[in-house]
Amino acid sequence: MRSSLRASVLAVALACAALSGCDSTITSSEALPPLEAASIDADAGSWRMILLSGPTQFTVAAPAAETSAAYAAELAAIKTAQSNLTAAQRGSIDYWAGGGVLRWNQIVRELVARFNLPPAPRPDGTYPVPDPENPFADPRFPFANPPYAARAYSYVAVAQYEALKTAWYWKYQYNRRSPARIDNGITALMPVSDLPAYPSEDAVLSGVTVEMLKVLFPAAVAEITQRAAEQRSAALWSGKATASDIAAGLALGKAVGTALIARAGADGMKNAVGIPAQWQALADSAVAHGEIPWISQESPPRPPMLPNFGQLQAWLMTPADVVTERPPAPPSTSSDQMKVEVAEVRLTVEHLTREQLAIAFKWNDGAGTYTPPGHWNDIAGAYIRDARMSEVRAARAFALLNMAMHDAAVGCWGVKFLYFNPRPVQLDPAIKTVIGLPNFPAYPSGHSTFSAAAATVLSYLFPQAAADFAAMKEEASISRLYGGIHYKSDIERGKQHGARIGGYAVRFAQQDGAH
Amino acid sequence: MQSLASFRSFLLLALSAGSLRAQTIEDGSLMPRRALGTGFMYAHESWSQYWEGSLKRDNGNIGTLTTQSVTWVVGYGVTDRFSVMAMLPYVWTNASEGPLHGMRGLQDLTLAAKYQLLATPLTDRGTLRALVVAAAGIPASNYTPDFLPLSIGLASRRFSGRFTLNFQARQGWFLNSSAAYTWRAKVTLDRPAYFTNGQLYLTNEVAMPDVVDYTVTAGYQHGRLCIPISLSQQRTLGGGDIRRQDMPFVSNRMDWAKLDGLMMYTLPAPRELGIRLGTSRIVSGRNVGQATTLTGGLLYTFHL
Numbered sequence: 001m002r003s004s005l006r007a008s009v010l011a012v013a014l015a016c017a018a019l020s021g022c023d024s025t026i027t028s029s030e031a032l033p034p035l036e037a038a039s040i041d042a043d044a045g046s047w048r049m050i051l052l053s054g055p056t057q058f059t060v061a062a063p064a065a066e067t068s069a070a071y072a073a074e075l076a077a078i079k080t081a082q083s084n085l086t087a088a089q090r091g092s093i094d095y096w097a098g099g100g101v102l103r104w105n106q107i108v109r110e111l112v113a114r115f116n117l118p119p120a121p122r123p124d125g126t127y128p129v130p131d132p133e134n135p136f137a138d139p140r141f142p143f144a145n146p147p148y149a150a151r152a153y154s155y156v157a158v159a160q161y162e163a164l165k166t167a168w169y170w171k172y173q174y175n176r177r178s179p180a181r182i183d184n185g186i187t188a189l190m191p192v193s194d195l196p197a198y199p200s201e202d203a204v205l206s207g208v209t210v211e212m213l214k215v216l217f218p219a220a221v222a223e224i225t226q227r228a229a230e231q232r233s234a235a236l237w238s239g240k241a242t243a244s245d246i247a248a249g250l251a252l253g254k255a256v257g258t259a260l261i262a263r264a265g266a267d268g269m270k271n272a273v274g275i276p277a278q279w280q281a282l283a284d285s286a287v288a289h290g291e292i293p294w295i296s297q298e299s300p301p302r303p304p305m306l307p308n309f310g311q312l313q314a315w316l317m318t319p320a321d322v323v324t325e326r327p328p329a330p331p332s333t334s335s336d337q338m339k340v341e342v343a344e345v346r347l348t349v350e351h352l353t354r355e356q357l358a359i360a361f362k363w364n365d366g367a368g369t370y371t372p373p374g375h376w377n378d379i380a381g382a383y384i385r386d387a388r389m390s391e392v393r394a395a396r397a398f399a400l401l402n403m404a405m406h407d408a409a410v411g412c413w414g415v416k417f418l419y420f421n422p423r424p425v426q427l428d429p430a431i432k433t434v435i436g437l438p439n440f441p442a443y444p445s446g447h448s449t450f451s452a453a454a455a456t457v458l459s460y461l462f463p464q465a466a467a468d469f470a471a472m473k474e475e476a477s478i479s480r481l482y483g484g485i486h487y488k489s490d491i492e493r494g495k496q497h498g499a500r501i502g503g504y505a506v507r508f509a510q511q512d513g514a515h
Numbered sequence: 516m517q518s519l520a521s522f523r524s525f526l527l528l529a530l531s532a533g534s535l536r537a538q539t540i541e542d543g544s545l546m547p548r549r550a551l552g553t554g555f556m557y558a559h560e561s562w563s564q565y566w567e568g569s570l571k572r573d574n575g576n577i578g579t580l581t582t583q584s585v586t587w588v589v590g591y592g593v594t595d596r597f598s599v600m601a602m603l604p605y606v607w608t609n610a611s612e613g614p615l616h617g618m619r620g621l622q623d624l625t626l627a628a629k630y631q632l633l634a635t636p637l638t639d640r641g642t643l644r645a646l647v648v649a650a651a652g653i654p655a656s657n658y659t660p661d662f663l664p665l666s667i668g669l670a671s672r673r674f675s676g677r678f679t680l681n682f683q684a685r686q687g688w689f690l691n692s693s694a695a696y697t698w699r700a701k702v703t704l705d706r707p708a709y710f711t712n713g714q715l716y717l718t719n720e721v722a723m724p725d726v727v728d729y730t731v732t733a734g735y736q737h738g739r740l741c742i743p744i745s746l747s748q749q750r751t752l753g754g755g756d757i758r759r760q761d762m763p764f765v766s767n768r769m770d771w772a773k774l775d776g777l778m779m780y781t782l783p784a785p786r787e788l789g790i791r792l793g794t795s796r797i798v799s800g801r802n803v804g805q806a807t808t809l810t811g812g813l814l815y816t817f818h819l
Contacts, residue, residue: 026716113710114713298613361662363706368761369709434615
């Protein structure tokens with residue numbers, strides 16, 4: 001009896017020791033409170049366009065009058081819907097009330113993480129290439145690696161921004177109020193402002209985003225379409241927009257999407273993978289310059305990641321700008337400086353502290369994740385949320401950030417494949433890495449370039465947090481030395497390069513009329 | 516893939532004096548009152564193939580993954596019906612191919628308490644015993660579980676409840692069956708987001724699915740020698756598969772079935788010293804390596 005009691009006391013003590021203060025539930029997503037914009041940005045229809053000629057490139061037809069029978073029927077339909085809302089419908093309303101731009105940014109990050117896996121090798125040691133014409137096959141299309149992801153984030157953000165500026169323009173041409181403002185029988189289940197409802201900004205976002213994502217992530221089309229339909233339904237159920245507000249918004253969003261898709265089809269992405277003869281020419285060029293060329297360290301050796309991405313069209317830089325801003329050549333692979341830098345990588349990894357390992361992991365953003373550009377979107381999202389930006393201003397912030405990071409990818413990849421510089425592991429096989437070794441040349445560091453470009457843009461948008469962004473940029477950059485995959489000069493030159501590229505987005509923002 | 520690192524501790528033992536039977540968390544044996552058995556176990560586990568979800572494959576960037584450990588074990592008989600145990604492994608990992616760095620460090624401290632509910636003669640053939648065990652595991656160092664398959668463990672606090680039935684025949688044969696449910700606490704990563712099981716999680720916390728395991732052992736004991744053979748299974752009650760060409764993740768659904776053979780021998784002199792040699796092989800699995808394990812240990816019993 002005595003030992004039985006002792007056993008139970010000990011069992012309880014062990015259970016408490018193991019589980020105390022440490023339950024098993026987690027919160028899986030960022031909290032987005034209902035968006036009540038600090039300003040409705042009534043002048044956004046006049047803000048500078050990026051791709052479109054202006055807000056009248058796409059016309060929105062005049063709506064039926066608020067006094068018309070057709071419109072009265074639409075209002076009645078909302079009241080009917082509101083009287084029968086299910087828990088799932090209320091859940092949709094709460095979800096989308098957090099802001100369409102922020103929600104879609106989360107969704108795109110999830111798509112990138114889902115599709116960011118390299119193809120598995122074939123039994124003969126070669127690798128298949130994901131095929132946009134056959135996106136559901138193995139390997140699925142796309143392999144959403146960092147350059148692909150940077151481009152994808154930028155197209156979605158720019159498309160949304162162009163579409164919303166156009167929508168704002170037409171909203172103030174027609175000034176149709178939102179249903180909850182017109183009819184006392186309609187309850188505003190999302191925050192409703194003085195922003196005119198026609199065309200619906202939620203429907204514009206759903207339409208333009210689906211069009212872009214169908215091209216960027218075609219294998220996810222069913223899920224994307226369903227989410228977009230839910231966004232439109234939530235706008236209607238919440239009393240924010242009527243059926244005709246939504247129909248006009250959807251049509252406008254899709255129309256703007258076509259303009260962006262045309263650009264994406266001709267921006268050079270389809271040639272980014274290249275062909276074996278081009279890959280060999282890159283190695284031959286390095287040898288001709290007396291340098292050791294990069295060699296894939298994977299087994300079996302994998303072709304380098306998107307060697308021609310550096311030739312893609314940038315958003316805010318001309319091809320001449322891209323070349324002008326490039327950093328100088330890296331230290332020669334036979335130089336004393338390179339020997340010093342290789343030794344520094346080895347010494348760092350072999351004496352890594354737990355804090356340094358945590359930094360390497362924090363910023364790794366490797367295969368299977370939302371990538372470094374996704375990480376900076378994650379960071380930016382919290383500031384955009386806290387600033388309670390209107391949908392159009394949030395779209396501007398993401399567009400500026402992601403144009404800079406796309407241009408950083410173009411700039412960085414151009415330099416990587418110009419010099420075709422080997423990774424530390426190749427020059428000293430005794431070096432072991434604590435994060436996955438990227439399968440492309442070292443110089444300069446992509447993380448450093450992305451992070452400096454992002455920190456430059458975010459510091460302009462949120463100057464009060466500039467010191468935080470600078471600290472994050474430094475940590476993200478040095479994490480690659482801790483990981484054992486970059487030399488110090490890759491990091492330093494990458495940061496400088498990224499900051500110059502980010503400057504283009506800042507200069508655009510200073511003159512875009514959005515103050 | 517690090518399937519065994521987290522549950523290896525359940526298979527370790529302290530040898531009891533006067534009996535050849537090892538005392539493990541899962542078996543039907545207890546330490547005699549005021550006997551303290553302690554020693555060290557060495558384990559060498561390696562695999563070159565693993566299951567990516569249900570797809571069995573090799574990986575040229577891993578080659579052969581080897582996990583070695585030295586574990587300190589101790590068991591003490593509080594009474595003849597109640598024993599306590601503790602185990603603490605030091606683990607180090609290595610991949611034979613590719614650039615990934617091995618990891619090393621103290622893994623998880625396991626504490627367990629074992630209580631015999633009943634021991635009753637069954638006809639004149641032998642004795643039937645029923646036992647319950649409570650065990651808890653706590654990471655003993657700040658290692659990362661986010662570098663599988665090279666992480667040294669899963670870094671989750673856990674608590675398990677176990678029930679064991681044991682039949683010891685007079686002629687030396689014995690049968691043992693044991694089942695446990697393990698609750699696992701969430702783990703914290705060094706990164707702010709991760710993707711698993713079809714979803715992006717915007718948090719550094721990972722919910723760990725609970726685990727059940729069960730083991731059936733048949734063995735024979737003669738003189739100073741005892742040879743048990745076990746078939747054991749682990750089922751993880753949730754978690755995602757490793758995606759195609761992805762790395763494993765801490766909360767993956769790690770399942771396996773394993774065959775285990777042991778040989779335990781007590782020296783003629785000194786009679787307090789026991790030797791244990793063992794081997795095991797994963798026969799089927801999901802999101803784990805097909806590991807072959809060799810173990811060896813020396814254990815000494817003090818009578819206090």
